[in-house]
Amino acid sequence: MSEEKLIFEKSSPGRRASTFPELDVPLTPWDQILPKSARRASALDLPEVSEQDLVRHYTRLSQRNIGIDTQIYPLGSCTMKYNPKVNEDIAGRDGFRNIHPYQPDETAQGALEVLWQMERWLGEVSGMDAISLQPTAGAQGELTALLVAKAYHDSKGRRPRKVLVPDSSHGTNPASASYCGYEVETVKSKADGTVDLDDLKARITPDVACLMMTNPNTVGIFEKDIATIASWLHAVDAQLYYDGANLNAICGVARPGDMGCDMMHFNVHKTFSTPHGGGGPGAGPIGVKEHLRPFLPVPRVERRVDGSYFLDETAPQSIGRIRTFTGNFGILLRGLVYLKSFGSDGLAEISRGAVLNANYMLALLKGRFKAPYGDRCMHEFVLSVADKKRDKDVSATDFAKRLADFGYHAPTVYFPLIVAEAMMIEPVETESKETLDDLAALLMRIDDEDPAILHAAPVNTPVGRLDEVGAARNPVLRWMPTKP
Amino acid sequence: MSEEKLIFEKSSPGRRASTFPELDVPLTPWDQILPKSARRASALDLPEVSEQDLVRHYTRLSQRNIGIDTQIYPLGSCTMKYNPKVNEDIAGRDGFRNIHPYQPDETAQGALEVLWQMERWLGEVSGMDAISLQPTAGAQGELTALLVAKAYHDSKGRRPRKVLVPDSSHGTNPASASYCGYEVETVKSKADGTVDLDDLKARITPDVACLMMTNPNTVGIFEKDIATIASWLHAVDAQLYYDGANLNAICGVARPGDMGCDMMHFNVHKTFSTPHGGGGPGAGPIGVKEHLRPFLPVPRVERRVDGSYFLDETAPQSIGRIRTFTGNFGILLRGLVYLKSFGSDGLAEISRGAVLNANYMLALLKGRFKAPYGDRCMHEFVLSVADKKRDKDVSATDFAKRLADFGYHAPTVYFPLIVAEAMMIEPVETESKETLDDLAALLMRIDDEDPAILHAAPVNTPVGRLDEVGAARNPVLRWMPTKP
Amino acid sequence: MPFEHPYLPQTENDRAAMLKTIGVAKLDDLFEPIPAAFRLAKPLDLPKHLTEMELRSEFQQLAGLNKSTGHLDNYLGAGAYEHYSPSLVKHLLLRSEFYTSYTPYQPEMTQGVLQSIFEYQSCICTLTGMDVSNASLYEGGHAMAEACLMARAKTGRNKVVLGAGVHPEYAQVLRTYTHNLETQIVQAKLAADGTTDLDDLKALVDDSCAAVVVANPGFFGCLEDGAAFATIAHAKGALLIACVEPVSLALLQSPGEFGADIACGEGQSLGLSLSYGGPYLGFLAAKMALVRQMPGRICGQTKDNRGQRAFVLTLQTREQHIRREKANSNICTNQTLMAIAATIHLGALGPQGLRDVAEQGVQKAHYLAAKLSGLKGVKLAFGAPWLNEFTLDLGVAAEPVLRRLRDKGILAGVPLSRFFKERDKQILVAVTETKSRAQLDVYATALKEALA
Amino acid sequence: MPFEHPYLPQTENDRAAMLKTIGVAKLDDLFEPIPAAFRLAKPLDLPKHLTEMELRSEFQQLAGLNKSTGHLDNYLGAGAYEHYSPSLVKHLLLRSEFYTSYTPYQPEMTQGVLQSIFEYQSCICTLTGMDVSNASLYEGGHAMAEACLMARAKTGRNKVVLGAGVHPEYAQVLRTYTHNLETQIVQAKLAADGTTDLDDLKALVDDSCAAVVVANPGFFGCLEDGAAFATIAHAKGALLIACVEPVSLALLQSPGEFGADIACGEGQSLGLSLSYGGPYLGFLAAKMALVRQMPGRICGQTKDNRGQRAFVLTLQTREQHIRREKANSNICTNQTLMAIAATIHLGALGPQGLRDVAEQGVQKAHYLAAKLSGLKGVKLAFGAPWLNEFTLDLGVAAEPVLRRLRDKGILAGVPLSRFFKERDKQILVAVTETKSRAQLDVYATALKEALA
Numbered sequence A, B: 001m002s003e004e005k006l007i008f009e010k011s012s013p014g015r016r017a018s019t020f021p022e023l024d025v026p027l028t029p030w031d032q033i034l035p036k037s038a039r040r041a042s043a044l045d046l047p048e049v050s051e052q053d054l055v056r057h058y059t060r061l062s063q064r065n066i067g068i069d070t071q072i073y074p075l076g077s078c079t080m081k082y083n084p085k086v087n088e089d090i091a092g093r094d095g096f097r098n099i100h101p102y103q104p105d106e107t108a109q110g111a112l113e114v115l116w117q118m119e120r121w122l123g124e125v126s127g128m129d130a131i132s133l134q135p136t137a138g139a140q141g142e143l144t145a146l147l148v149a150k151a152y153h154d155s156k157g158r159r160p161r162k163v164l165v166p167d168s169s170h171g172t173n174p175a176s177a178s179y180c181g182y183e184v185e186t187v188k189s190k191a192d193g194t195v196d197l198d199d200l201k202a203r204i205t206p207d208v209a210c211l212m213m214t215n216p217n218t219v220g221i222f223e224k225d226i227a228t229i230a231s232w233l234h235a236v237d238a239q240l241y242y243d244g245a246n247l248n249a250i251c252g253v254a255r256p257g258d259m260g261c262d263m264m265h266f267n268v269h270k271t272f273s274t275p276h277g278g279g280g281p282g283a284g285p286i287g288v289k290e291h292l293r294p295f296l297p298v299p300r301v302e303r304r305v306d307g308s309y310f311l312d313e314t315a316p317q318s319i320g321r322i323r324t325f326t327g328n329f330g331i332l333l334r335g336l337v338y339l340k341s342f343g344s345d346g347l348a349e350i351s352r353g354a355v356l357n358a359n360y361m362l363a364l365l366k367g368r369f370k371a372p373y374g375d376r377c378m379h380e381f382v383l384s385v386a387d388k389k390r391d392k393d394v395s396a397t398d399f400a401k402r403l404a405d406f407g408y409h410a411p412t413v414y415f416p417l418i419v420a421e422a423m424m425i426e427p428v429e430t431e432s433k434e435t436l437d438d439l440a441a442l443l444m445r446i447d448d449e450d451p452a453i454l455h456a457a458p459v460n461t462p463v464g465r466l467d468e469v470g471a472a473r474n475p476v477l478r479w480m481p482t483k484p
Numbered sequence C, D: 001m002p003f004e005h006p007y008l009p010q011t012e013n014d015r016a017a018m019l020k021t022i023g024v025a026k027l028d029d030l031f032e033p034i035p036a037a038f039r040l041a042k043p044l045d046l047p048k049h050l051t052e053m054e055l056r057s058e059f060q061q062l063a064g065l066n067k068s069t070g071h072l073d074n075y076l077g078a079g080a081y082e083h084y085s086p087s088l089v090k091h092l093l094l095r096s097e098f099y100t101s102y103t104p105y106q107p108e109m110t111q112g113v114l115q116s117i118f119e120y121q122s123c124i125c126t127l128t129g130m131d132v133s134n135a136s137l138y139e140g141g142h143a144m145a146e147a148c149l150m151a152r153a154k155t156g157r158n159k160v161v162l163g164a165g166v167h168p169e170y171a172q173v174l175r176t177y178t179h180n181l182e183t184q185i186v187q188a189k190l191a192a193d194g195t196t197d198l199d200d201l202k203a204l205v206d207d208s209c210a211a212v213v214v215a216n217p218g219f220f221g222c223l224e225d226g227a228a229f230a231t232i233a234h235a236k237g238a239l240l241i242a243c244v245e246p247v248s249l250a251l252l253q254s255p256g257e258f259g260a261d262i263a264c265g266e267g268q269s270l271g272l273s274l275s276y277g278g279p280y281l282g283f284l285a286a287k288m289a290l291v292r293q294m295p296g297r298i299c300g301q302t303k304d305n306r307g308q309r310a311f312v313l314t315l316q317t318r319e320q321h322i323r324r325e326k327a328n329s330n331i332c333t334n335q336t337l338m339a340i341a342a343t344i345h346l347g348a349l350g351p352q353g354l355r356d357v358a359e360q361g362v363q364k365a366h367y368l369a370a371k372l373s374g375l376k377g378v379k380l381a382f383g384a385p386w387l388n389e390f391t392l393d394l395g396v397a398a399e400p401v402l403r404r405l406r407d408k409g410i411l412a413g414v415p416l417s418r419f420f421k422e423r424d425k426q427i428l429v430a431v432t433e434t435k436s437r438a439q440l441d442v443y444a445t446a447l448k449e450a451l452a
């Protein structure tokens, strides 16, 4: 496949990919509407192309991309599972797609019921007492929950200044914490991948607002001492935050709310199968225990005794609004469809499948690749190729690039930061045994290859390795029209 | 891209890509319904795969295919123009998609109006007096019209036995004629590509039922003597059939009905932009002059004085039914949407664009490739690489295969049969000048390449040249389960 | 101002540059080969162009004039059935590499369509118990006509005997197709139980007979004795053509099992939308000995020059583009996309899903039939076994009753008077997996009221 | 029988084989790391699973409880607008290589998304007159909050002054976001003509001020004097943030033209469906000097090792996955697919199409406003110039009037009492290209009747 020009480079003045009906009202003279000084004088350099050329351009661009629908996407921590087509169809229905966020509640009862039901489903799945569907993604969920915790502490007249995060935690955890003015303190991990309890205990003081934990953690190990940790935290009225990115490991099997967690976020775009869309959109609802409910953001979805639903903005202790309108409705809707497709009799099968697949994959690979955290894992696991880097100068990046030659997306590499040359594999429950066998065989085949092949990879992709340093050093961040 | 297994080879007993709700009526014992002897005993070797694997399989297969949306598809005689997305959306509406062909007319007035309007549009575009939308594709249109002609002759007590077709005609013309029991006689073409009038005149006798002409003909030249030809035919009451496959050259500019043609078919899937779907579906309505109207197939769409529509099956002289139900409704609907998107003020622009593009392309190429029929053409033209075949052993096939290496579909090759090493190019009006420039430049670049490269081509496609002889000699026409 | 249209890329500048390259002064000059007398002097008598927004609203209005299966509970069948097709089928059909491509003449760049066709052929073969399938025909009636012509070509004989259950429109298509081929078409009588009168059939089948056609289930819903047909046909050297409904094949003896030489039928029930009658899918499969007589595209497996398995259109010397007037059929454009749709649908269902669909239709139909035939004056018209479609005798003229049911939101069945004037009290009722027990109960109550 | 589900491929045989390879006896053993006390002993208190058919019908029913823009003539705006988006946009978004892919971490296999983002950034830059755009934020309110935080980081100052036209919900989001950052948020008064009181603004902007935010058009529809804002802000060393509506930029001076340093806003009007409030698209662009403060993904152009142009996520040392608590934002997942949708939509419209849409909205809105303000007691609330959205004073309490109009099938506007208790007679009316003159006339008549 040859280079694909930018859409701007296919532009020719006067071409149209769409036209509009003629104006059917009498023209109000423009001078009566818009002062000259307010009018745009600069060029509007948008593309001018025909409909066929536009369609062809983005069809071709799509062909220069891979997704779950083309091959397994074992990106650890990202839960790249099948995105059901029926969810797209349902979200595409006129009655869901073409409703305005400020419609009177009476004209949006179906949408409100979707939100109300989604809160109930998430509550039951997580064991949390109250849900807010407002946050747009996981990171915003973290931020919202931390603000909720802050409001809680405020309400008690306390001002703890610290948030603890394990060194294995996801970058958004410390970033969210500092975003709302907390000091971030990092807790060490032990050799087995779990939080170092001694280090943690030493750090728990009344100045701690919150500990953010992922469980299973980012190396795929369940933090079995979570209840103990919770009790330590609660002793100083610190909150235990559960990062729900790895909920796929325990969904339907165990609940954060039963483990002493006070608040959490869900990544609907991970656990509940909504498409990642090349980076987004997602939805990051949060769940909290009863004591935090008053502080949840507005609006809240409520049900009247007559069964009708309404949006409530009157929560005196609420942290306020975390986004405009009422959340990423279209994504939440898809998530609810997904949850209902499994139901009470099926939800556990999600995690059972995910954990089975991950352990199977680990069993296939552990003879060949170093698995720093042992033979078992939950829904994902981390390998280290530090030895291969040392012995034959083959890095995690090299494996990633070579996989691309065979049409496979790489595992997550170089995360978590505590593992050198990390490759983090999350095979998800929607992948068949055959697919796992193929990927494992391929990884071993690549391991057998001449390192020179890996260094040169990829060669079968539309582009080869990129000059990333150059990209950052001389940033070219937009197309510019060439001056005539 | 590596080989893609057959879906059967991904099958594993017990996998499901869909499930159905439980039966909600009391079970009638099977023995009361179905005698044992009537029951299936043999295996049902359908694939058993998960939803993700199924989606992935056909997504990948689609990636092993090209279409108009990926690149210009200059396949002569096929009019591979842009397939508007809005047409798909409209045809996908519940009110069109989910209606049964035997619904009472009162519950299908919208569908009947679509058909009625489509008849009116096709009639006005072609200058024909009556339209039947029944035929499913062009070839069935030919057959239907020939049967109509036969019925007409019968009604006059005549039994002419011959159908004349030019040697440049499409294969379906003679095939359709012999299909309904006619003797086929081939008329010669002259060096300028048009029908040899002397040869034709000599063949016109009272035993001739019909002459089938394509105009512009398959080499892209307008048969300017068509009126004369019509008068010769009419003198013996023979009918002039117009093969509408090339209507894109004259749509909105001139009308077969004004040229003396008595009957014709339309290829809705060519001229009127409906997707070819990898070989079909299409729609091949026919138009006839008044004297042939009584013989058109049933059902006919009619309008009552009150403006309501109905299907009429009572035509005493009709040839009868040419297919079940009422035509390829979904395709006819798309065609009508397309026609309306151009309207009386735009229809001529289709052909003007098509003829401009073809002549431009011919102008770009004629210095390098032999154009046996001169410097001008209508909407398509034929080149011959017979000289290149002779001089450097590079055939039309070689060009075709090498184009594939660059992601371009080949022109039609080896048709029409009257041109040696023919490459028939139809650039259609939806292609931009830049696309034509690129294709012309590529053809010349290929012409400059070492013949060895062409013989080895394609190398960039998922598969290389195929053993077609082997395929025909040892036909493997289905997957077979391997015996355990 | 020039006519601007999203489907027309050439700007005024482009046109000028292109005309210069061509060497003509103005675009109209390119149309000089068309005698002036034929060139339209005034615009066509049609409305002006509509923009996309206007098209959508105009056709939305037209669509609104139709009552879809979402608006009326639909029990119409008679050759076209409402089935559930999983969401993924439509999604995959919208892959534009499939739907915007042409017949796969250049196999190196169209392996996707070719392999899909090969898979389709394999599905049809396993369903029907045949050796070879083509890549699709126009629709069921066409498939049956082509099957008869295959038999005619193979046997050199010129008579076709139809079982009594052949769809009346299929029979009409066959008559039209063979009108000029001096082929004799006769149909056996219907026995009282709704199946073909086998004695009559036997009497009609003679040495001049090219083919016997058995429709199973028959038009009235009843199951035929395929093996008996086979014996009668083969005894006289005629071929047996089985015209079958593919969903039923999950339960029924396949044509191959009961001895048919050719199987054909309508594939719409394999996930294709009703679409007011088309586009549908004619399928045609046969024993290997008949492959040369088979019309249309056939896809075969082969190897490429890199040693990979690959697929290609094969045995093309049967076809019009090679053989012209000597071709075994005139078909060119077929219904490939519908064949791909059916293949994906079958992949989505799998053997168990297809059985589920078939069984649920049968069970729900029998549940409904029991309820309906319990109503006063109402009875099943025929006694032979049937699956999910049955002929109901209302005891009174059917049309007014149907109209009353329609007003209650039910399309209760196809009135048989549409095909047979004398059967004006009978309707053909089809039930599929899409109907819930609640709907069936509503139907029964509504019929009771309509008859009261 | 095991739980069968289309999204779960492992059969009983697969499970057995896999467990054997793993070396455990049964699947539940793999969950042993979870203390037994936490493992659920009884099923969740939720309904059982639904099949696809059941899901479709359940959600069809829920969708039916909503009155869409197809059912009610919709004049609601206030930050989310009904626009026509060409069919092709939705078709291209359904390309599953786009929507089923993750953030393009591996650029060699995700050039499609990367190039689309680069094109998106280019579109946003030309619209806003800025140098650099990121790859998207959550939505407009979030974009404005991040813009303020950028200014705060750049200037080291801690006060933000909002123009009077800032969307009240955006202001609330900003307050929530900055709650723990000791940032002072103040808002200038509204002048009588519906624009910001510039004297008040001037008084509020001092040396501690990081940013001034101008919303143009303002929440009440009125156009602000962007250049005056710029002068006031820059005089005190504050940055000017312009919160703008992208369709209006086809007509209005761009933020770059009037001197803004940062431009932000909601991109929903670029072809995204209303979807009850999301997923939408926050856009954020700035002058080059602010690139290091910019949050979120940014795509840059570079070369590959074959010398080809290629695209990659760049300047990542701003981001959380590299810098953790020192990152300039916590954003990870963003709204890329919406950015691609907007880019395709803009490509479909082109500059002329976007102008057409903007102009038609303005003209139709002015036509309607003239009709409505001709009714007794009804008047435009403000005198400043406006585009396609205006504040109408009904002279009487708005809620009952709106309810009456709703019963006539019209969502006549957003009641301002929703945001400002005291504005209970005012409604905000938005008109776009989707409305026909006939609809506007119906609205005027209906309002007359509702007021009578």
Ligand SMILES: Cc1ncc(COP(=O)(O)O)c(C=O)c1O
Binding pocket: A077, A078, A137, A138, A139, A140, A170, A172, A173, A214, A218, A243, A245, A246, A267, A282, A284, D331, D332, D333
């Ligand atoms: C462990 C973990 N936490 C938090 C997040 C942040 O979620 P989001 O990307 O939805 O903002 C992620 C996502 O990558 C994650 O993997």
Ligand SMILES: Cc1ncc(COP(=O)(O)O)c(C=O)c1O
Binding pocket: B077, B078, B137, B138, B139, B140, B170, B172, B173, B214, B218, B243, B245, B246, B267, B282, B284, C331, C332, C333
């Ligand atoms: C000139 C000509 N005539 C007739 C036909 C037959 O039309 P169809 O393929 O629709 O049956 C074709 C199509 O290829 C054609 O090109």
